[in-house]
Amino acid sequence: MQxxxxxxxxxxxxxxxxxxxxxxxxxxxxxxxxxGTVETQDHWGRRKMAYPINRHLEGNYVLTHFQLxxxxxxxxxxxxxxxxxxxxxxxxxxDA
Numbered sequence: 822m823q824x825x826x827x828x829x830x831x832x833x834x835x836x837x838x839x840x841x842x843x844x845x846x847x848x849x850x851x852x853x854x855x856x857g858t859v860e861t862q863d864h865w866g867r868r869k870m871a872y873p874i875n876r877h878l879e880g881n882y883v884l885t886h887f888q889l890x891x892x893x894x895x896x897x898x899x900x901x902x903x904x905x906x907x908x909x910x911x912x913x914x915x916d917a
Contacts, residue, residue, distance in 0.1 A: 823857060823888040824914055830901070831874070831909040832881035834867060841881060844906060848885070851897060857889030874908045886915070 830848075832841065841864065849859045865882035874880070889897070894912055901910045 823890055825860075825886065825888050825916075826894060827913045827915050828885040828887065828897075829909075829911045829913075830881075830883040830885070830907055831870070832883065833875075833906050833908050834877055834879045834881065836881060836906050840906075841883075844904075845883060845885075848897075848901075851900060852887050852889055852893075855889060855893040855896070857887055857893065860886040860888065862886075877908060880908055 828848075832844065836844065845862060845864070849862070852859055861884075863884045865884065867879050868882050870878060870880050898910070898912055901907055
């Protein structure tokens with residue numbers, strides 16, 4: 822059973838603006854390849870962070886709403902952890 826989720830990504834400021842779209846396409850492809858759907862994706866752009874992460878004071882923020890089955894969400898999180906361009910990520914289940 823698919824459930825609604827929210828994914829917040831904080832990308833390294835070293836990622837050029839042209840490279841953000843292919844990175845987000847890979848995340849979206851991961852979701853759709855496992856039977857999920859991407860509802861919305863909002864690129865907030867470069868913002869100052871509250872505290873430094875890996876000596877970075879800024880990050881590119883992206884908010885994605887999607888639907889996916891729970892076992893695939895755990896797989897998605899494991900994949901996001903391995904990507905060095907992603908400083909932080911958070912997946913939260915939304916109310917239907």
